[in-house]
Amino acid sequence: MGACWSNRIKAESPYHTGFNSKSTNSSGKSSSFSAPLTPRSEDDILRSPNIKSFSFSELKTATRNFRPDSVLGEGGFGSVFKGWIDEQLLTAAKPGTGIVIAVKRLNQEGFQGHKEWLTEINYLGQLHHPNLVKLIGYCLEDEHRLLVYEFMPKGSMENHLFRRGSHIQPLSWSLRMKISLGAARGLAFLHGAETQVIYRDFKTSNILLDSNYNTKLSDFGLARDGPTGDKSHVSTRVMGTYGYAAPEYLATGHLTTKSDVYSFGVVLLEMLSGRRAIDKNRPTGQHNLVEWAKPYLTNKRRLLHVMDARLEGQYSLSLAQKAANLALQCLAIDSKYRPNIDEVVTTLEQLQDSKDISKGAHNETRKSSRSSAADSSKKVATSYPRPSNSLLFA
Template sequence: MGACWSNGIKAVTPSYTGFNSKTVSRDGNDMCSSSGKFSSASMPVTPRSEDEILQASNLKNFGFSELKMATRNFRPDSVLGEGGFGSVFKGWIDEHSLSATKPGTGLVIAVKRLNQEGLQGHREWLAEINYLGQLHHPNLVKLIGYCVEDEQRLLVYEFMPKGSMENHLFRRGSHFQPLSWSVRMKVALGAAKGLAFLHNAESQVIYRDFKTSNILLDSNYNAKLSDFGLARDGPAGDKSHVSTRVLGTYGYAAPEYLATGHLTAKSDVYSFGVVLLELLSGHRCIDKNRPSGQHNLVDWAKPYLNSKRRIYHVLDNRLQGQYSLDRAQKMATLALQCLAVEPKNRPNMNDVVAALEGLQETPRSKHKEQHGNVHNHSNGVPRSSRSTVEVASKLGMYPRPSASLAYA
């Protein structure tokens, strides 16, 4: 397949925006990046005209001078983060006219600027415009406009104050407090709704790079998917899959996609399962700093997740006292289904959304858990009123008996 793999998986996600990009070599061929991206050989990236941009009535074509003014001439103290694409800057525009305003007034925006000396390309910039210019949903980040002027390529997004889920889940420090159980469930549901929308669109879209760094959070921790540079149209007509070069991020990509290059919506479902495991455990999907045998989260966690006696080996110890065993087992069951080796055994995203809606905390459920079956480590045996298989059956997603559940 010719895929290349990075030796260490390190986040290059900006601290506040979550935008991330793969790298492209100077002759246009895809390469690995420090964030664990990978691909096979690709076509050269060459600048093209604005004619390639699909007609999108709600996108503004900004002038470069406008964005210079909005970002205070791209001053270093306006930088929100760095990625393979280039730098992301904080800026301000008028909410109605979308013209540049004084810093601190009007609508806050995030401006992603292609680094002309860098390794990223025009192709992902164009894909981002053509997908986000046509698709609108509460769980997709809003693209406000773009700039194509001479060699300049920029994208203008709504500003997401809480940054990426990756930062809150994995980074340590006073700025990034651990996400609570209820917030993790809320984020999982929002991200699932975003994927379900893409898969159910009139012309299906396969996201292809679902991961924590591409899930951005607004001030109320509402999740929105960002970075559509690797997105692809789903199979058309009677085709079962899209054949494509392998692109994505190491640790999140589905095994059948890695092996064959056959891309389907179920490839995204597998990636979603990986993210659910990250939410449950608080660990990155690939982390070579962990003990031997635990570098790959999926391989290490699977044997624990279908056992009520062993699930605590995986659960994030920062969440103690915040969840019931019943809810944790439901999440584990859902993650295992999404991670099924056979794509046909994975649920679709509509089913995932339905399952996660049942896991959201309500005042009634919170009261019940505080006075009932909140997790307990006494005698080393957790309490539970229902088995994992019974939970799955109650969701209406998975049939009895347990032999039909693909946990391999």
């Protein structure tokens, strides 16, 4: 479950006294709850029969004492380590036996802390869906704060899109569409809950993939309950990741499910283009993907300037245009013009089922790519830098 981390926007004040989340009652309905932000004991954690309280010594054994060669990823929260536990007893097992887990250990000096740790437990302890990562357990012992997840063998979508290497094969068009649909279904589950959940940090590094490239949304530390009653939004301090956050949220702190839809549009555009949302190594005018790409998305021929060259021959321009139109709708500046996530799911399902990938698709995209390249007066930089650790912006 390793993850590379993008630049974080200004964090919420650590002095807030509570947050809204949700639980599921015996009838399967969700309901609101409040919990302290800084856990002092396990009494602050919502009870769930589905997650285990691990001791620190158990997780030390499971990860071989948090050995450096067990590190799967680094982030604002801390480091993620690979470990092994017995499938039935959930006790530490020898490496190579039992089931593989990912153990996220809170860095006390990091940007993220107790609040996000507790939020993660109290959401994922209650929420269960095929497109959400499974939380197996946690550790709360002295100063130690850890989370234990199912292991995602294919890592993050971010790694597949942006890392280059002989061992990394570019994701195909069909896989990108499959992953997009899975991610949208995960958001639809959150948005459709009786007590609505706004994810608030949708990005490629939080989209994890199992061995069959099935999508699992991870990292729920920034999630919030949606508005209730006659309220149209939730007011919060701005948190999230630069490049993915919706413009109205950045300007006002007003959070809605349409904020997640905007972030989805950014990620879909990353998948179509193979470019990062923010990349300062690109030529001037191309640092911000959304700003650069938008003018190209409405024209079938100009769209080839945006499409990832590694996808050549795998799609028809008609399919690419439909996907680009969906991204453009999600990226509408005025949130009322964005589709809801159920509409996004429906469109992606239609793209999945489409028989529009004809035998002529290869020739069509190849010919158009040559034409598009000939029209371009400058070569686009193709460097894909390793992402930096998360940063806070005031």
